[in-house]
Structures are given as C-alpha cells and as structure tokens.
Amino acid sequence: MYKLMLVDNDSERTDSLESALAAIGYAPIIRVGQHDNLLNAVRTHQPDIILIDMQSPDRDTLESLRNVSRETPKPIVFFAEQSDLETTRAAISAGVSAYIVDDLPNKRLKSVLEVAIARFQDHQKLKEELEDYKSRLQDRKDVDKAKGILMQHRNLTEEEAYQLLRKMAMDRNMKIGEASRNFVAAMALLGGKF
Structure with missing residues (x-):
C-alpha cells in the first residue's frame, strides 16, 4: 500500500x-x-x-x-x-x-490517485529514456572525436581507431564513451588541438 x-x-x-x-x-x-x-x-x-x-x-x-x-x-x-x-x-x-x-x-478519489500515479510513472519513464538517449548520443560524439584524433595522429583507419578505443575501455573496465572522454581530455592536456 x-x-x-x-x-x-x-x-x-x-x-x-x-x-x-x-x-x-x-x-x-x-x-x-x-x-x-x-x-x-x-x-x-x-x-x-x-x-x-x-x-x-x-x-x-x-x-x-x-x-x-x-x-x-x-x-x-x-x-x-x-x-x-x-x-x-x-x-x-x-x-x-x-x-x-x-x-x-x-x-473519484481512488481513480484520481491511480491516474496521477500512472501519469507520474509514464513521465518518469520518458525522462529516463530521454536521459539514456542523451547519454548515448554524447558517448557517440566522444567516440567519434577520439577516433578522429587517433586516425590523425597514429595514421589509423576508422575501424582500427575504434578497436583501439574499445581495447582501452575494456582494459580499464570502462564504457567506451567514458574511455573516449578520458582520452580526449588527456590529449587536450598534452596540448592537442582538435
């Protein structure tokens, strides 16, 4: 209850x-x-x-x-x-x-409460889906940026750059988006311009 x-x-x-x-x-x-x-x-x-x-x-x-x-x-x-x-x-x-x-x-009190709860739950679900979508979109942007840096500085193909990022993420027990953000941040600290 x-x-x-x-x-x-x-x-x-x-x-x-x-x-x-x-x-x-x-x-x-x-x-x-x-x-x-x-x-x-x-x-x-x-x-x-x-x-x-x-x-x-x-x-x-x-x-x-x-x-x-x-x-x-x-x-x-x-x-x-x-x-x-x-x-x-x-x-x-x-x-x-x-x-x-x-x-x-x-x-109608009971039905008003039930509708409010259902509406709230639907709203929360949509909010969570939107946050998940935004997070995945940001991850994708970060991965693309990190791939671009690797392709430019190490003369790799897009697939090779992706595999290198993937391995880096797995070795550090991170998601590829997080590993890509860390890589881009490290390159920025080293004075990279991209």
Missing part, C-alpha cells in the same frame, strides 16, 4: 480528506503543514504520493514542488479550490501529476 503525505493547513479539510483516503484503503498518512519545508519532509518521511489541498498554489508552494520533483520525484496530486490556466500550467510545470479544481472528489 502507498504511504501518502498530506499537505494542508486547514485541519477540517485535512480531516475530511484523510477520512476519504482511509475509506479507500490509503494509509498511513503523514500530515505536513503548508508552510513546512516540503523537501525536508519528503526526505524525512519518504512518501509514495504527495497530496496538497489548498485554495490555490502560491509561488512558494510551486517552488517547493519544483525542488521535490527535481530532487526526489513523487506523484503529486493537487486539490485546489480555484485556479486559472496560468496557475494550472505553473503547477504542472512544477511536477504536479494531477491538478483537481473544485471540491474533493470523494467518489
């Missing part, structure tokens, strides 16, 4: 939401005040999901959400009593997975 963190200063609203969550099987619930340091609370309690219930997100809340999303990403569900397009966009940009405006959807 998921561990939830509930952020709100209105105890009556918090009690209501906590009761609705308990009724659909979500517990334990950690309560945090709206003005508490959200990032520290997330680090301390390690919730699986963060729920925020307030009138409308202010600048400090949005900044706190950005910090959480950057440092320790979690599905975030924001229940707001009022909103406008700009505020909604700012909340989504800050890492909110679901932004619900109006009264608490007690009948």
Whole structure:
C-alpha cells in the first residue's frame, strides 16, 4: 500500500480528506503543514504520493514542488479550490501529476490517485529514456572525436581507431564513451588541438 503525505493547513479539510483516503484503503498518512519545508519532509518521511489541498498554489508552494520533483520525484496530486490556466500550467510545470479544481472528489478519489500515479510513472519513464538517449548520443560524439584524433595522429583507419578505443575501455573496465572522454581530455592536456 502507498504511504501518502498530506499537505494542508486547514485541519477540517485535512480531516475530511484523510477520512476519504482511509475509506479507500490509503494509509498511513503523514500530515505536513503548508508552510513546512516540503523537501525536508519528503526526505524525512519518504512518501509514495504527495497530496496538497489548498485554495490555490502560491509561488512558494510551486517552488517547493519544483525542488521535490527535481530532487526526489513523487506523484503529486493537487486539490485546489480555484485556479486559472496560468496557475494550472505553473503547477504542472512544477511536477504536479494531477491538478483537481473544485471540491474533493470523494467518489473519484481512488481513480484520481491511480491516474496521477500512472501519469507520474509514464513521465518518469520518458525522462529516463530521454536521459539514456542523451547519454548515448554524447558517448557517440566522444567516440567519434577520439577516433578522429587517433586516425590523425597514429595514421589509423576508422575501424582500427575504434578497436583501439574499445581495447582501452575494456582494459580499464570502462564504457567506451567514458574511455573516449578520458582520452580526449588527456590529449587536450598534452596540448592537442582538435
């Protein structure tokens, strides 16, 4: 079962939401005040999901959400009593997975949480794929640069340069991209211009 963190200063609203969550099987619930340091609370309690219930997100809340999303990403569900397009966009940009405006959807609460979790997981997967793609692209650029240096300075063919880099990487128990970066950096220190 998921561990939830509930952020709100209105105890009556918090009690209501906590009761609705308990009724659909979500517990334990950690309560945090709206003005508490959200990032520290997330680090301390390690919730699986963060729920925020307030009138409308202010600048400090949005900044706190950005910090959480950057440092320790979690599905975030924001229940707001009022909103406008700009505020909604700012909340989504800050890492909110679901932004619900109006009264608490007690009948739909479980599906709202499930959608937020699924959306968060999809977003994280896309983020990881993008980072992997960027890393592989950078590795390829570094390998090509290192091959070019070897081909120029040692009169090797492209295949011979690649095999030499590959052997260097294997001998040092590194990925070829990392070995290529180290090689290019070493050549730069020796005064190579490329």
